[in-house]
Amino acid sequence: MQRQPLTEWVRERDDPKIANTRPEALDDLTILDLSYNNYGGCYCTSLLSELGAQVIRIEPPEGDFLRTCTPYGLLHKNEGLVYLSEGRNKFHVTLNLKDPKGREMLKSLAAQADVLVETYHPGVMDDWGIGYEQLKEINPRLIFASISPWGQFGSRSKNKMPDYENIAQARGSIQYATGEMLPEGKTYDECPWAVPTKAGPWISWASAGTFMAAGILSALYYRDRTGEGQALDVATAEAYANFDDWGVLIYQEHEYIVERFGSLDQGAWIYCFAPTKDGAVFIGGLRLEMWQAFADMVGKWDDWGAADFEHLGDFMGKEAQLKWAPLVFAETRKYTTDELVAMSLKYGKEGRLAPITPVIAPVCNPMETMTDANWLDRGMFTPVDDPVYGPVVVVQSQYKMTETPPRVKWVCRPVGYDNDFIYLKYLSLGPTRLTKLKEAGVV
Amino acid sequence: TWRNYKENKNSRPAPLKGIKVLEVATLLLGPGGPGFLAKLGAEVIKCEMPPMGDTLRSLVPFGFFFREHGCGLTHPNLSKYWIGLDLHKPEGQKVFRDLAVKADIIEENMRPGVLEKWNVGYRQIKEINPRIIYISKNGYGQWGRYADENRPSNDGGSQAASGFAWMSSFPGKPPLKSRLYTADAYGGLMGEIPVLAALHYREKTGKGQYIEMSQTESLMRTMSWVWPYQGITGEPAMPSGNRDQCVCPADTFRCVDDTFVAIAAPAPEEFKGLCTAMGKPELAEDPRFKDHLVRLQEENAVAILGIISDWVRTMTFDHVMSLAEEHGFAASEIRSARDIAEDPHFRERDYITEIDDPLDGPMINYDFPVMMSKTPPRVNWSVRPVGFDNEYIMAQVLGKNKQEIKQLYECGALGKWADVKGRRPATTWDGKTGLILSREPGYTDGGRGE
Numbered sequence: 001m002q003r004q005p006l007t008e009w010v011r012e013r014d015d016p017k018i019a020n021t022r023p024e025a026l027d028d029l030t031i032l033d034l035s036y037n038n039y040g041g042c043y044c045t046s047l048l049s050e051l052g053a054q055v056i057r058i059e060p061p062e063g064d065f066l067r068t069c070t071p072y073g074l075l076h077k078n079e080g081l082v083y084l085s086e087g088r089n090k091f092h093v094t095l096n097l098k099d100p101k102g103r104e105m106l107k108s109l110a111a112q113a114d115v116l117v118e119t120y121h122p123g124v125m126d127d128w129g130i131g132y133e134q135l136k137e138i139n140p141r142l143i144f145a146s147i148s149p150w151g152q153f154g155s156r157s158k159n160k161m162p163d164y165e166n167i168a169q170a171r172g173s174i175q176y177a178t179g180e181m182l183p184e185g186k187t188y189d190e191c192p193w194a195v196p197t198k199a200g201p202w203i204s205w206a207s208a209g210t211f212m213a214a215g216i217l218s219a220l221y222y223r224d225r226t227g228e229g230q231a232l233d234v235a236t237a238e239a240y241a242n243f244d245d246w247g248v249l250i251y252q253e254h255e256y257i258v259e260r261f262g263s264l265d266q267g268a269w270i271y272c273f274a275p276t277k278d279g280a281v282f283i284g285g286l287r288l289e290m291w292q293a294f295a296d297m298v299g300k301w302d303d304w305g306a307a308d309f310e311h312l313g314d315f316m317g318k319e320a321q322l323k324w325a326p327l328v329f330a331e332t333r334k335y336t337t338d339e340l341v342a343m344s345l346k347y348g349k350e351g352r353l354a355p356i357t358p359v360i361a362p363v364c365n366p367m368e369t370m371t372d373a374n375w376l377d378r379g380m381f382t383p384v385d386d387p388v389y390g391p392v393v394v395v396q397s398q399y400k401m402t403e404t405p406p407r408v409k410w411v412c413r414p415v416g417y418d419n420d421f422i423y424l425k426y427l428s429l430g431p432t433r434l435t436k437l438k439e440a441g442v443v
Numbered sequence: 444t445w446r447n448y449k450e451n452k453n454s455r456p457a458p459l460k461g462i463k464v465l466e467v468a469t470l471l472l473g474p475g476g477p478g479f480l481a482k483l484g485a486e487v488i489k490c491e492m493p494p495m496g497d498t499l500r501s502l503v504p505f506g507f508f509f510r511e512h513g514c515g516l517t518h519p520n521l522s523k524y525w526i527g528l529d530l531h532k533p534e535g536q537k538v539f540r541d542l543a544v545k546a547d548i549i550e551e552n553m554r555p556g557v558l559e560k561w562n563v564g565y566r567q568i569k570e571i572n573p574r575i576i577y578i579s580k581n582g583y584g585q586w587g588r589y590a591d592e593n594r595p596s597n598d599g600g601s602q603a604a605s606g607f608a609w610m611s612s613f614p615g616k617p618p619l620k621s622r623l624y625t626a627d628a629y630g631g632l633m634g635e636i637p638v639l640a641a642l643h644y645r646e647k648t649g650k651g652q653y654i655e656m657s658q659t660e661s662l663m664r665t666m667s668w669v670w671p672y673q674g675i676t677g678e679p680a681m682p683s684g685n686r687d688q689c690v691c692p693a694d695t696f697r698c699v700d701d702t703f704v705a706i707a708a709p710a711p712e713e714f715k716g717l718c719t720a721m722g723k724p725e726l727a728e729d730p731r732f733k734d735h736l737v738r739l740q741e742e743n744a745v746a747i748l749g750i751i752s753d754w755v756r757t758m759t760f761d762h763v764m765s766l767a768e769e770h771g772f773a774a775s776e777i778r779s780a781r782d783i784a785e786d787p788h789f790r791e792r793d794y795i796t797e798i799d800d801p802l803d804g805p806m807i808n809y810d811f812p813v814m815m816s817k818t819p820p821r822v823n824w825s826v827r828p829v830g831f832d833n834e835y836i837m838a839q840v841l842g843k844n845k846q847e848i849k850q851l852y853e854c855g856a857l858g859k860w861a862d863v864k865g866r867r868p869a870t871t872w873d874g875k876t877g878l879i880l881s882r883e884p885g886y887t888d889g890g891r892g893e
Contacts, residue, residue, distance in 0.1 A: 006556050006564065007586040010655065025640040028647070037710065039667075051640045065710055065735075071668055071688040073739035076675055080736075081668035082689055132444050132816075151814065153445035154791040162773045164707035166685065166693045170775040173783045175695075175705075177622040178611075188697060193613035196695065196703055196777045198685050199621060200610030203629065206665040210632055215813030217639035218458035218483050222818050224646045230817035231444045238794050238812040243628035245471065246514035247780030248795070250507045252807055253514075257779050258504075263620040267504035267515055271599055273608070273620050280618050282603035286470070286498060317506060345592065359595045363618045366606030366669045367679035374588045380660055381670060393674030398664040399637045400584070403652035404644050406637070 014400035016379035016407070024052025025404035029220075031055045031115040032106075033090065034097075037065040038119035038163065039202055040147045040236055042086040043209030045117055048216065049089035050397045050406035056109070056422055057090045060097070061441065063415035077389050079412060082202075085394040087412025088384075093423065094416040094443050101442045103130055109426055110135045115143045115216055121160055122152045132231040142229040143219045145212050151235035163236055168204040172241035173248075175199075177258040196260065208239035261318075264325055269315040270294055272325065273363060274332040281332065281340050284359035288312045294358040297347045298331040337362045386411045419443055444816050449793040451819075457484020458818035462642070464548045465539070466490060467530065467563075469497045471519055471598065471624050472580050472658055473552030475631020476638070478519040480548070482811040482820045488542065488836055489520065493527030493858025496829035500865045510803045511869040512826060519631060521798075521808060522823045526837075527830025527858040530561040534856035541841055543568045548638060549577045554593060555585050565653045575651040576641045580634050584657035598658070601626035605662040606680075610669065613684040629665065630658030686748060691739045692717070694748055695777065696755035704755065704763050708772035709735055716770030721754045800825040801877035802868065827877070828868045830859035835879040 003009070031053050035041020042057075049055040057064075070080030096102040107130060110116055116135070118125055125131040125146075132144040149163040150156040161167075169175045179197035182188065188195060212234045219230055246267070247258045258266065263273035270285045285291045288309060295306035304327075309315075315324060332340060340360050348357035364372070370381050370393070383391045389411055397406035423429040429437070437443045462485040466477040474489065474497070481487040491497050502515030509517065529535040540563060543549060549568065551558055558564045558579075565577040582596020582604075583589035589596075602608040602620060612619040634656045641652055663670075668689060669680040685705075687693035692714075693707040708717040714735075718726040726732055731743040738747060755763060760776065767774035776782070784807065789795040796810040803825040811820035837843040837851070851857040860866040 003566070006559055006566070007590060009566065010653065011586040013653070014655065023644075025637075025644040047636055051637070068735045068739075069689040069709070070736070070739065071672055071680070072741050072744070073736040074672065074675075075736070076671065080689075081671045081675075084671050085667040150788060151792055151794075153448060153814075154788045156788040160771070161767065162707070162710065162713055162771070164687075164690055164693055164709070164773055166687050166690070166695065166705050167707050167773045167775045170695070170705035170777045173778055173780045174621065174623045176777045176779045179619065180616070188701065193616045193684065195685070195697070197611065197613070197619060198695065198705075199607070199625065200612075200682055201607060201662075201666040201669070203625065203665050207629065207632070210629070210636065211812050214479065214483075214632065214635050214639060215811075215815060217636065217643065218813075219815060219818065220643055221462075221639065221646070222456075222458045224643065228817060230815055232816070233445065233814035234812060235792070235794070238789065238792075238809075241783055242809050242812045243623050243625065244780065244783065244809075245518040245624065245628065246504055246507075246509075248784045248807065248809070249509050249514050249517055250504065251780045251784045253509050254507055256505075256507065257781050258622065261622065263617070265599075265620070266622075267502050273599070273603065273618055275617060280603075282599040282608075282620070284597045284599045286501065286597070312501070313503070313506060316503070345594070348595070357595065359597055359600050361596070361600030361603045363603040363608055364606050365609045365679045366666065367673050369604065369606040369663065370670060370673055372604075374583070375660070375663075378584055378587045378657075378660070380663060383674070393670050395663050395666065395670045398633060398661040399654055399656035401637050401641065401652055401654045403650055404641065 013402035019405040019407040027052035029053040029114045035119040039205035040208035041119040044212045047213045055090040061094045091418040092413040117145045145232040152233040165202045168236040169198040171237040179260045204240035208236040276337045279337045280363040282361045289356045293353045459483040459485040463546045467551040471627035474519040476634045481522040487523040489523045490528045494861035524832040525827040552580045578654040585655040598624040598627040601659040607662040612682045626658040630661040633661045698760045702760040703777045713772040717772040720766040720770040828860040834881045
């Protein structure tokens with residue numbers, strides 16, 4: 001085929017640099033985001049707003065508590081950094097849902113919306129008269145999406161305990177089985193780091209938000225064909241837990257509970273983090289030949305008898321891994337991270353088992369990631385020049401599309417910033433009437 | 444709205460009913476996305492390279508099999524149709540292209556360019572089906588320096604290169620890899636957002652498109668504040684173990700009996716509640732702690748977390764939990780896989796769902812974690828040996844007769860399992876159960892006479 005190389009062809013069509021010249025997949029949607037102190041809700045509507053949906057964030061007059069969740073209390077132009085990233089592309093209005101007048105206004109907005117996202121405890125929206133059963137009477141096409149700690153039904157759904165990232169992570173089964181093993185004969189007091197360890201980033205909230213976004217889009221497809229809206233229910237305790245691939249399966253078959261195994265892997269060999277002269281690398285080889293290639297690459301083909309390795313299973317057991325890991329680490333400590341990465345690429349070209357080679361990747365700190373030319377070239381950290389907050393680096397969308405590429409137009413807005421525009425657009429409330437509502441504490 | 448949800452699950456349509464998906468993918472990242480679509484009601488045909496099939500079949504954690512297949516295989520592969528199709532062969536490519544004409548979505552996770560070499564890349568498929576939505580998932584994306592270098596990648600590499608692992612460790616300790624294949628699992632899900640959005644766009648315009656997703660970039664996207672923090676301060680973001688730097692207090696603590704408890708209490712009422720529970724209500728008024736933004740400052744956060752940690756060390760787990768209920772702050776045990784498997788709440792919701800599989804027998808697994816009132820997702824069946832559904836798909840979708848199917852076997856385009864545990868059916872299989880179309884001996888194995 002005499003055509004342009006594929007990489008060029010793709011880049012010409014999906015490079016974020018040209019995103020603004022392309023259509024948007026969801027620009028016919030209006031979404032109300034009522035989430036409060038809930039990153040999952042915010043993240044969900046961020047994903048949809050990147051695809052062009054008009055998202056209206058509805059905050060109580062004092063603003064969302066999430067705006068105060070920021071590392072070490074650091075603010076940028078009076079804004080918390082989490083919110084600075086996740087307020088992206090949204091219009092921000094205030095509305096007092098505790099006031100009956102405020103709830104009437106919400107109903108008017110819901111009548112004109114396609115999707116509503118909310119994160120109050122189950123029953124709160126119903127008590128306010130703006131639950132799904134009530135709003136579907138006004139707008140049967142509405143997709144009503146609720147994110148809550150335990151879901152909308154089931155005995156624990158009544159529980160009123162607040163929901164946070166570290167709580168949701170604890171409720172999945174992943175934190176339990178992640179972390180360093182307590183060294184033999186040591187106590188937790190001596191090794192306070194050898195405990196069940198959660199992921200640092202808010203992956204649990206992100207999972208809940210992403211699952212809900214997938215649910216909303218599936219419901220949208222159904223609505224496209226039938227005209228019917230519906231209610232959706234995500235429990236944060238279920239969302240992150242869903243990524244467990246075999247813990248529940250092994251337990252039901254063997255009554256074996258997956259425990260912590262440090263940076264080794266119970267499901268694969270060789271598949272671990274290993275120390276280097278100046279940091280650490282990930283080594284990955286899911287096939288016997290890749291493990292052999294690793295042995296060869298570090299000059300241990302003969303010493304380790306790699307030619308005679310027969311079954312990967314011989315290395316996968318716990319005892320075997322604990323025996324081999326220190327031998328591997330002794331080798332990786334002889335090189336820098338960069339050297340090991342280069343060695344694996346070279347081995348893939350010239351090694352005895354080439355093109356087979358172990359996957360070696362540097363364990364980066366996020367500053368190294370953020371300054372990596374590859375990611376910069378792919379537009380991941382292109383700053384957003386925000387009219388309020390100035391140029392800000394936030395991470396861009398994590399996928400690229402040839403017809404309807406995602407984009408970040410602005411980062412966030414101060415509380416109530418878009419009251420004038422949104423209430424004028426949807427409720428025809430001009431300055432005179434809006435001022436009265438403000439004075440009455442409704443917006 | 445939710446009354447009898449579990450009982451009525453199968454009395455309603457699934458949301459993606461009628462959507463047809465083709466999958467050419469191995470391990471977790473690639474199969475994960477179509478796996479979610481299958482739970483949402485799409486018909487997913489998984490194409491494996493015969494006779495060994497998906498590398499994931501080799502993933503046997505600590506040697507534990509599940510009904511004679513690898514424990515890892517099930518999670519991303521429920522409710523799919525399985526064909527063994529050799530895409531190196533022109534006849535195999537022809538079969539794939541015939542299937543692609545009728546498909547809505549194609550998902551793949553080979554290295555860039557591999558499918559084009561097999562004549563089933565996006566540029567080739569769109570010629571025969573311009574409505575196709577085609578997604579490629581991998582570690583580094585389709586273009587850029589790493590793609591040009593043809594760097595191999597996988598989950599651990601993405602956890603490492605994204606900074607995600609760095610941020611998930613204890614300060615001063617070596618970076619920690621998650622027990623979870625986070626980049627695979629999350630990437631598998633994330634790719635379906637643009638796919639489903641593209642479906643909506645296609646409903647409006649008739650146009651398909653090509654989508655690429657890097658699982659490394661996908662993890663970066665979850666690290667929200669890290670990037671503006673680095674942009675503003677010029678410093679690398681640092682890990683902090685179980686402590687959440689953005690929410691205070693939020694950490695994992697150790698009780699008197701050495702069980703662990705996660706606690707969070709940042710909002711004013713919650714923090715007051717926690718201070719009262721600790722018998723120190725005055726802390727809620729302490730100028731170091733009163734305001735969340737001030738409390739988050741390093742020195743103050745360390746101080747209040749120290750106070751809470753000392754208190755929890757004197758408490759039993761049950762006592763902490765009852766105080767949390769009473770005083771309105773958040774607390775949780777660190778739940779294991781057993782706690783999930785046996786959670787009665789998850790059973791009530793049918794989130795942990797019972798599958799009655801013709802091959803694997805009764806089992807539990809996860810349903811899609813979005814309950815949908817009109818179109819409930821569901822899980823119908825478990826995983827299959829390599830090429831198990833060849834006859835059904837060839838006859839039902841492509842209308843091929845016995846003779847034509849036989850020819851495809853003879854030229855090697857179609858194939859079935861190797862006689863290897865995890866690839867073949869369980870030893871207890873009777874040669875019929877679970878087959879959809881043809882149950883005659885000598886036909887189902889493509890005339891190999893096994």
